[in-house]
Amino acid sequence: MMHDIPDSGDQPHLPTTYASVAVIGAGSWGTAVAATFALAGVDTRLWGRDKDVCDGINRDGMNARYLPDVPLPKGLRAFDDMAAALSGVDAVAIVVPSRSIRAVARQVAQHAPAGADIAVLAKGIETETGLLMTQVAEEELEGHVVGCISGPTFASETALGYPTAATVAFPFSYADRLKPEASPAARMAISLSTETFRAYVSDDVVGVEIGGAVKNVIAIACGMMTGAGFAENTRAALITRGVDEMKALAEALGGRRETVTGLSGMGDLTLTCSSTTSRNMSLGLQLGQRIPRAECFDGRPVVVEGEMNARSVTDLARRLGVAMPICEAVRAILHDEADLGQTFAALWARPIEAEPNAMDLSFAHPASDKAIQKLAERIA
Template identity: 75%
Template sequence: MKVRSYARVAVIGAGSWGTALAATLARAGVSTRIWGRDPEVLKEINSRHTTERFLPGVTLPDNLLGVFDMERALADADAALIVVPSRSVRSVARQVAEYAPADMPVAICAKGIEAETGLLMTQVAQEELGNRPVGCVSGPTFARETALGHPTAATVAFPFGHVDRLKPEESPAVRLAVSLSTEAFRAYVSDDLTGVEIGGAVKNVIAIACGMMTGAGFAENTRAALITRGLDEMKALAEALGGRRETVTGLSGVGDLTLTCSSTTSRNMALGVQLGEGTPRADCFDGKPVVVEGEVNAKSVTDLARRLGVDMPICETVRSVLHDKVDLGTAFASLWARPIEAEPKAMSLAFSHPATDQDIATLAERIS
């Protein structure tokens, strides 16, 4: 099946991930404009082909053009990527809607759930973008490695209507996947936006949990347990929203979860490690105002899960520490002493854990 890549793509957001995606598109031969709020960052991209603030030491393609004017960035674009923090998706999508062609596909590259509404990022954007096709790009991707051309894989997800299934080579998901694909970047295609987005939102919260226990001095057994049971929480929430459990076992779910929970390159993991070591939240990241998506999502994910009646004990534990000021040791000791369950949900088993209050207090002290 022969597929035409998009000739012109606008990347809205000139942070580390936006720039890495823009560089990937440009290397694939796509005419790429990247929009950002800081004119100095864009000037550096155009004059020196670098962005030392976001991707130090990375040389960007000569054909990547930084643009400060949103209208110019979107002029004649065949597709756009919105790559901004989740809290900014609504306002930026509203700006894009002013200038984007009426039928232009837009892929959201932010991960999270809107706190006020419980909407996924594509749903937030769809409210602002009207009838334009809206999808997402997600997967196990650190921006620097992507920008350096390390072999990387991600998922491009859009709804597949009747026409898309008859002519998949003309669908936004397939055309954007081909547009992003280089010798080093490999894109896969999905029609399950819900499954893909839930993986991206929940994995950040689980990564904070893994970081907390790592910072408290625990190692691989603990992290493996949190990753595995965290994956089950992802599956449960995705399924409750109409997504497919199978999607969560792919790149955007278990792939992204494994990456984010395995390295302090992830700000979520890094925050958890610092908190586990006893660093007050205000002093984390040397006191710098670093945006950590999982910190916000710990509340928005659990708010949504509570409304749907989905049990997410690891996410609830992270929320209790970050937002309810529960002692970290007490929170995680209580998590480990929850009723014992069967792994196959079909068994429908649950029975009391034998740990005594003193046992739990002892573990809490070890964690703290």
Template identity: 70%
Template sequence: MKHSPVSGSPISHKVRPYSRVAVIGAGSWGTALAVTLAQAGCKTMIYGRDPAVIDEINSNATTQRFLPGVTLPKGIFGVKDMAFALERSEAVLIVVPSRSVRNVARQVAAHVPKGTPIAVCAKGIEPETGLLMTQVAEEELGDHPVGCVSGPTFALETAMGHPTAATVAFPFTYADRLKPHESPAARLAVSLTTESFRAYVSDDLVGVEIGGAVKNIIAIACGLMTGAGFAENTRAALITRGLDEMKALAVALGGRRETVTGLSGIGDLALTCASPTSRNMALGQQLGQGRARADCFDGKPVVVEGEMNAKSVTDLARSLNVAMPICETVRAILHEGAELGTAFASLWARPIEAEPRTMELSFDHPATDQDIATLAERIS
């Protein structure tokens, strides 16, 4: 960004928002983003697979299944033909579950005009490849700027106009550095900004995406211990040490620690770990109360991103030799049959370490086997 030769402060530029944006995915978050774009003045086409959802958007300006009680603003047009939406848009948001990003990106690639910027609004790491969601999309999309939108955002609150902030991240080319006000990140950030939604710009895709992937796992950990009857001290410890795990993985992949202390890191972590509105927190709570996985969410097949990411994130961390003990504990409970009390008691009895990591201290925890067994029984 250019600076004033006198004051050294950044020079403000007028940024052109996109006039037409396609949102691929008509679920709760996709529709909330469409609401925000329309309120900011963008003509917004939202594509969804369910014809009934699209018909309701166009006929009633509502989507009761995903955003109950919200009246959608003018400027949102539901479409049943993905190609129609893509061919008429200047920018695209892919807003689908992480497991669907590759397939949807492949479909988008067949119709989107060359060079159109595309933001992926899914959080996670692909299990088979260890790739971040933007990397998955890049493999399928080819010659397009690919970025992401991430931050502490519950869809319903966003659509209702609660003051909300998020990060728009894209790589910055040499041309973007010279004219940052013309970059995809800046233009999309302005396209999303309203009186209630505030967007920030980042060039650190790795840091932003790692925050979004890891926070879901930590939220499950917080839910597990909340469901088991523990309270604020425990959750604060998990959030703080979970943030440290998030930073370690981001830095190992080339991200910046500063990014992880921003909206897409600690911001999203704090939100997701603090409320059962989060499906990750809710899953943990129900499991911590002793429910079988099949009985959670009243037996409904609810997608919980952190459940899958508990494996993909720890697989990636293991390949990089990055220690993530909280994430490993969640993985052991969800996927390896570990008992809740024993797993968390063992986590608490790990060797004593230093804060910060740069001190590189480690020594044995003084707890006896009986101490660990007592804590495990209390948790269970």
């Protein structure tokens, strides 16, 4: 178990902030992360593909396209040249959609200084390989220490300075355990911490990442049932049992179950399942209202991470022999053309099980036929 980092009253040597950080990805969340680093006093560069967006940030102090009406710190500089953004930095935060992580990490590897620590802020599992986002980045960034940052963080609220907390997770070497304040996790956490952003430190990268990947799928399930006309009891049940699915998958991959009860698991799940600000919740809500997928978001091509994660998460779970019935239900509806009403009715009519799972108890639901009929009719 990782050593606790003593507070400032007990420790003469606090973690040293990074002198300079490059944030790769100038979308809403990348911009908010860059603003947080800058507010913490770190020399911060923000890279984006769109020259107009970068020019607007440098000229107006605002990302008008992705984070409008949010003033950015004066010291934040934006670049559309990745080599310039990465020149001489101590650390890199990659904040792009999960499907782009491999390609972007490959680009970063061409320009990142040797020894720069890498934090991945995408949430998901690579469809083709079943790898977590940090594992994908590690394959492309050999020689760099790779960790992740995850938690209940809507971009606009973070950038506006609303009190926010997240978990910073990196692998801990033997030297890190002897001197945890010098570890990448502690340095990244202290470099992000402001009067309103609070970072926590973890050595359980797997547990933190699984929470971030699975919560998107559970949020779609919550949205579906809300859109179908159900209320708080249903959403609370899906959240709670969704956490159990997170725990099972994390544990199977070597993560710790208790990590899933923290910010990156339970915290992020609760946020994502509670607001249509989340694209995952919003997609589920529209599908629950029987809006065809092509017409959701008014027909705009909106990327919804949980839509892809539904397949990659369940593929991985199947290979590991982990039961994830809620995620399987979402996958069936999104990718296998299963009927929403019948699928959720079957989910509710599954055999009665024990809680906790250690009791290893299961027997037929006494009202399964009625449950299937009643729920399927109501959701139709």
